[in-house]
Amino acid sequence: MPYSYDDENIFAKILRGDIPNKTVLDTDHTLAFEDIDPKAPVHVLVIPKGRYVSYDHFAAEASDTEIVDFNRAVAEICRMTGVDLGSGGAGFRAISNAGSDGVQEVPHYHLHILGGRPLGRMLARPPG
Numbered sequence: 001m002p003y004s005y006d007d008e009n010i011f012a013k014i015l016r017g018d019i020p021n022k023t024v025l026d027t028d029h030t031l032a033f034e035d036i037d038p039k040a041p042v043h044v045l046v047i048p049k050g051r052y053v054s055y056d057h058f059a060a061e062a063s064d065t066e067i068v069d070f071n072r073a074v075a076e077i078c079r080m081t082g083v084d085l086g087s088g089g090a091g092f093r094a095i096s097n098a099g100s101d102g103v104q105e106v107p108h109y110h111l112h113i114l115g116g117r118p119l120g121r122m123l124a125r126p127p128g
Helices: 010-016 055-061 064-081
Strands: 023-026 030-034 042-048 092-095 111-115
Touching: 010 030, 010 042, 023 064, 030 064, 042 064, 055 064, 064 092, 064 111
Parallel strands: none
Antiparallel strands: 023 030, 030 042, 042 111, 092 111
């Protein structure tokens, strides 16, 4: 089944400039901005500017240039926010949700960078 991209999702609207954001980093192929409902002192959303629904879609179909730009942008955001291990930060969590089982809320690939405090375990074990 092909990926179905919704041009009216909130991130598409942000990319078009229809909705404002608090930009952290803007490159040729990537936009990063503060989450409007942060779950940690550092909570940045990183999105490719291309029409990608999920990480697997991006990894399969994005150009090498887009993929490199996105990954370098993530590294720069971690450095800028002080969570990167390379310059003494205490670490971060990178999360990408995909599809209904992954509880993806916006159908545009996005990576959450969270840090600035201990984040606890990632998932609880299911009962039983």
